[in-house]
Amino acid sequence: MRFLFIADPLDHFKIYKDTTYAMMREAARRGHELWACEPRQISWHSGGRVTASAREIQLTGDPNAWYTAGTDDLVALADFDAAVMRKDPPFDSEYFYATHLLEQAEREGARVINSPRSLRDHPEKLAVMEFPQLVPPTLVSRDAQEIRRFHALHGDIILKPLDGMGGLGIFRVGPDGLNLGSITETLNQQGTRTLMAQRYVPEIVHGDKRVLIIAGEPVPYVLARIPQGNEIRGNLAAGGKGVAQPLSPRDREIAAEVGARLAPRGLLLIGLDVIGDRVTEINVTSPTCFQEIQQQTGFDVAQVFVDALERTVEQGRR
Incomplete structure (x- = not known):
């Protein structure tokens, strides 16, 4: 081929x-x-x-x-x-x-x-909104007052740009609300850019798990990207430590629900970001972590992907 x-x-x-x-x-x-x-x-x-x-x-x-x-x-x-x-x-x-x-x-x-x-x-931040039962409380808005109300309701929140990657531009605002206005102004650029707010998920200390779904089926291992030092970001690009782990029963349930709905839309490869038992992002552009999982577990994710790619080509020829 x-x-x-x-x-x-x-x-x-x-x-x-x-x-x-x-x-x-x-x-x-x-x-x-x-x-x-x-x-x-x-x-x-x-x-x-x-x-x-x-x-x-x-x-x-x-x-x-x-x-x-x-x-x-x-x-x-x-x-x-x-x-x-x-x-x-x-x-x-x-x-x-x-x-x-x-x-x-x-x-x-x-x-x-x-x-x-x-x-x-399926923009990677917005795609989660299709699954409200799986995500932490989430707000998408450019309205500073709406963001203040969201913070008042939930107390401890994460703010991030909709077009960020690798942990870039992610901020945590705690119950004291310190710098909420300044952070909002920075991210929404005086009300001209839409941003996302999510309730802080404390299980981030155990890692932001990358769950891979290939042809609707979850890969049996995840890569938990664990924040280091005083960081709140587990992203590898932000210095997080990647630790491969077996897929938990809850991870499998989440992946099955998302995969069953999204794979039929032509999404052969999906990468979920899961903190605790909550999905925070759905990545479909260029999900990663194949090699880290293989290096630590021996499970060849690329082999599974190319198997699925070959099947897709063969099915299209029929």
Whole structure:
């Protein structure tokens, strides 16, 4: 099979932990043909098909020069067996436009993973609002007074931007309300930007668990990202410590409920952020933690993903 990976620049990959690299490595092990491009290299000419200036790549096994690449070639996305969209957030206007180009490619016969429409319809912060029974009390607003009322009701809250990633821009405001106004003004930019407030979940001290769902089924291990020192953020990018753990019965229940609803929408890979027994985010753009789980448990998440990818391609051919 021929797979096109749409991702950030290959030279920026940290292959010792990169999930997209793990996917590529497993696909290459099976003899599949790998191509790569960035979203900026996708084009659509009127009257023509959606194309990408892409390169075929070969993995070398050398961590210092992990791939070799051919020359750029203009290829139609519909000519691949699958195009795997792995561009990291932020979900900005350029990402939004990319989903429209990818959706047009689907109309031309391309198979895009995850579904571009579902990527667009499930922003990673807002997607949790479909599952009020699973999330902590949550408010989405740009209204400073509404945020003050939410804080007065719940006492200890987390504030974060809707377009953040890696723990960037996350603040905790305790019962004393110290700096609530200043933090709100910083995040909502004087009422022009919408933000999210959630009741603080004290179980964060035990980790923000990444629960992976592939083709509707949960991976049997999670990566608990545990805050270090005085941090409230467990994100690995913010210095959290990743500890792989078996999926708990409650994690499995949560994953089954979310997977049953979202997987049929073309979301082959979903990453839940679970603190205690509450979902705080649903990640569908480029969920990670494949390698950390494999390194600590021996369970090959990439193998499960490529199995599911191959099945999706075969089912689409029938």
